[in-house]
Amino acid sequence: METLTALPPLQSYGHPLDPGPGELGLLRDSRDAADDFPELRRRFAEDGYLYLPGYLDRGEVLRARASLLDRLAAADVLDPAHPSIEGICRPGAGYVFKPEVTEGNAEVQRLLYSGRLLDFYRQFYGEEVRHYDYTWLRAVGPGKGTNPHCDLPYMGRGTHGHMTCWLPYGDISYELGGLMVLEGSHRRMDLLRNYVFRDVDSFCENRPAEAAEARAGRWSFSGTLSHNPPVLRRKFGGRWLTTEYAAGDFLTFGMFLVHASLDNRTPDRLRLSSDSRYQRASEPVDDRWVGPNPPGHGSAGKRGRVC
Numbered sequence: 001m002e003t004l005t006a007l008p009p010l011q012s013y014g015h016p017l018d019p020g021p022g023e024l025g026l027l028r029d030s031r032d033a034a035d036d037f038p039e040l041r042r043r044f045a046e047d048g049y050l051y052l053p054g055y056l057d058r059g060e061v062l063r064a065r066a067s068l069l070d071r072l073a074a075a076d077v078l079d080p081a082h083p084s085i086e087g088i089c090r091p092g093a094g095y096v097f098k099p100e101v102t103e104g105n106a107e108v109q110r111l112l113y114s115g116r117l118l119d120f121y122r123q124f125y126g127e128e129v130r131h132y133d134y135t136w137l138r139a140v141g142p143g144k145g146t147n148p149h150c151d152l153p154y155m156g157r158g159t160h161g162h163m164t165c166w167l168p169y170g171d172i173s174y175e176l177g178g179l180m181v182l183e184g185s186h187r188r189m190d191l192l193r194n195y196v197f198r199d200v201d202s203f204c205e206n207r208p209a210e211a212a213e214a215r216a217g218r219w220s221f222s223g224t225l226s227h228n229p230p231v232l233r234r235k236f237g238g239r240w241l242t243t244e245y246a247a248g249d250f251l252t253f254g255m256f257l258v259h260a261s262l263d264n265r266t267p268d269r270l271r272l273s274s275d276s277r278y279q280r281a282s283e284p285v286d287d288r289w290v291g292p293n294p295p296g297h298g299s300a301g302k303r304g305r306v307c
């Protein structure tokens with residue numbers, strides 16, 4: 001259901017978002033259709049995303065939060081003056097990208113890759129599914145969040161019909177700043193065509209400087225669509241859609257939907273979330289993200305071509 005509730009002033013990548021009801025809104029809540037997969041597929045086609053508050057067991061999500069924070073405490077990211085479960089970070093923690101804290105983490109692995117969530121994708125696709133073995137775990141301290149992008153440039157070597165699951169490990173207020181999506185952006189191929197099919201790990205072999213960068217494990221382009229969410233919105237039309245999240249919620253979206261995050265404007269709290277990916281088992285997979293030790297964006301994941 002569309003809701004035009006007034007939202008507080010919000011900021012993304014250092015820019016205040018345009019505050020009007022035509023520019024900013026709440027995510028559509030699909031709890032009313034949680035068991036109606038034909039309807040969920042219809043909404044996904046229309047909106048490019050599904051938001052399912054409370055779909056997962058809150059206790060299970062909070063146990064996963066505790067296990068992640070214990071590992072982040074061991075990695076010296078947290079302020080030891082507070083219990084780790086509070087997620088209070090050391091000053092200047094910034095953007096902590098630590099996928100390794102999900103590896104061998106039974107609570108997180110069980111939550112993301114078995115039970116209710118995996119079954120959701122099985123029913124959504126109507127066939128057997130597989131997931132990436134790589135899990136993106138983000139712990140974001142006070143400051144800027146993630147700038148607007150689509151996911152395809154990072155994972156487009158297999159099917160393009162896979163889906164991202166964004167899952168918060170704890171409650172996320174507007175101040176802590178969760179994910180936001182750009183309404184209707186998945187339908188704007190006129191604006192996305194020259195961006196979305198580029199692969200961040202491809203490089204031109206016949207351009208020596210570019211090839212050297214790639215072999216050093218760096219990207220030929222960052223995959224970022226914009227550094228300015230309000231300007232991007234004015235170009236695409238539609239609204240930035242977000243909400244306050246609770247442990248147990250998840251948001252899932254396709255490869256062509258533009259998304260970003262609100263900034264973390266708390267004085268000292270980490271925002272914890274993961275991105276995991278699911279697809280039909282029958283479709284080709286991007287081999288950067290599967291197997292016991294996925295190459296990811298490292299030098300083994302680079303692909304040269306003659307330009």
Ligand SMILES: [Fe+2]
Binds near residue numbers: 149150151259
């Ligand atoms: Fe993303």
